[in-house]
Amino acid sequence: MIASLAPAKTPDQPRRCFVIGPIGDPYASNGSPEREAYEHHLEIFEQVIVPACEKHGIIAVRADGIAHAGDINDQICRHVIDSDLVIADVSGGNPNVMYELGLRHITGKPTVHIGEAGKLPFDIASIRTIRYQRARSHLAGARKEIESALEVGLRDGFELLTPARVLRGLLQNVEGLSSSAEGGKTEDEDSPGLLDDFAAIEDGLEEMTADVGTIVKMIETIGALTEQTNTEMLDLSQANAPASARLAAVARYAKSISSPAQEMNLVAGTFAERMVTLDSGVRAALGLIEVTPTDERDEGTEEFLGQLMALDETAQESLGQLGSFATSAGGLVRLSRHLHKPAKDISAAVKVMTSAITSMGDWASRARALAQRPTT
Template identity: 75%
Template sequence: MIARQVRPEADRPQRCFVVGPIGDPYAAHGSPEREAYEHHLGIFEQVIAPACEKYEITAVRADGIAHAGDINEQICRHVIESDLVIADVSGGNPNVMYELGLRHITGKPTIHIGEAGRLPFDIASIRTIRYQRARSHLVGARREIEGALEVGLRDGFELLTPARVLRGLQTVTEPSSSAQSGNVENVNDEDPPGLLDNFAAIEDGLGEMDSEIEAITKTMETIGALTGRANAEVADLTEANAPASAHLAAVLRYAKSLSTPAGELDKVAAVFAERMATLDSGVRAALGLVEVTPPDKRGEGAKEFLEQLMDLDESAQTCLSQITFFGESAGGMLRVSRHLREPVKDISAAVKRMASAIACMGEWAGKARVLAQGTAE
């Protein structure tokens, strides 16, 4: 049986903060950013706001926050403090997933909606109201939200897994009077993971990323050694006034030797980037969990998690500087011979994958450093 958060009549939700992609209202007509803005504004005005109004709940989006101040801080405050959150998870927008992770750990009512066919797989197990862009489907989605609100207001909203983890943690650290007297009652038939279990699961993924960075570094060392030998051979040929055909033969040998490690470099970089995308929402949610937990209550698991993020970022930045050098050198290789085109293509693709993934990792580490300083203080 899933635990429910039952609200008394006097504590009915009055404010609903809507989390979801916003788009850009000032972008050019027809651009993806402008279309995203129009679409999600339509979902808000035609689906979410009317459903909330039926139960006298005021709905607001991030672009409807009237108060001046730091918009990121205001959004986080609304996510954490609002009576109700409705989250449009279409497309798995990273900002939306981060805000959703913060919301889940509060244990407060949250309703998921999303466009059919665009739901992120990593939250597929959570009940989500699906909609399609056709007007008739939007009406159906609005009615489903109304139904979810009616059931939640009447029977209580379900606690999602992170909130149940925290609730279970509180039960362990702060036993009830009945438990202290020996009358222990099992109020939850599920066996949800504990806080350390969640950290451990993420840390396993981060450990794999560390291994992938090591593999990428070794592959670049191999490419570097091959390049060094090729340069030495070309230098000897030049000194010996060898004909162009001899130089071309040397380049062909170099291209052939480079083909396998260059392909491997791109392959490992692709796995690294994919793992980054898979872990991103979980890591951000875990960082949010650490953030809302008082420093003296975090324990060693949280400390080790933050340290792992910072250490991993240091390794990644070193790797990035090396692979960026290879990327800059790759352009020069193309001017030497067309036979180098395929390995250079693989190296360039790996550079792009790694640069994007490591930039995201830098955001994790930046947040981890701030939180680690709070723990040290």
């Protein structure tokens, strides 16, 4: 949820909520996915969102309910940016919804996320989302959660997400410089500024670098144990040892790699969570650097860009090792039931890390372009 950067509405002004989410096609044939999507999301709108808003005197509308004539895309953008409140159904990560949600996040105005359980997109998993299931009893529970979220937000204010917080930090720095030039003081001397936000992001990037180092260490450990077992299995084979002896060797091997495989999976999950948490902040920070003249950057900015590029290089190096691990993990399961659990941990870690590292490449590409930009 995001707090507003603009002044709050006065009590006598009506509050309006714009609802963004998948809509489907009301004219599609019965039973088609498009028609089912329309009926499902209309039910969510009418039975969950509208009554929750009405309880607080808020008028809810979605794109197909805009009454004014005009360009629908222009109208949607205006509603996304200008509405007092936005409720976003992120189920399935619909591209249009995610684009509109990105516009809303930058404004810093109040936003509530909801989504169908099991269909939440990976890249915003760290943001608090009210989850619902299609059963009628669960819809009633989701309505109550939205009512509660609105009550708390209207009373205490909505929390800022990283893009809005970084933007506010920039605005406060600009205001602070102006105020200092005039001999005045800022309104909130303890609020974080842009450099504070950069420092927080850099701390997170250092932790991600440490995560990659831990995973590489686990890969080396499992690789060494695998080599030892391969030698032992070759000796047993040459000695015509019975199957029971080879099975015992595999069982010992499975036990020896269980702990590093489990740790690798846990650290991979932590790495991915850090990336999701930092993603919007890193992108917002890169956006701010893009509009800052090169000769006006400070040393901290260059260090930040260098940190993004270094992290990507380290992660890419480990990606090759992870690829070979993915192949070997699949073969382990066929050897013995003792290897099912460690093989599952290794496969899960490989999948999570590959996805996270691939997404991280965009950070590094933008950082390299900014680092190579000539002085203006």
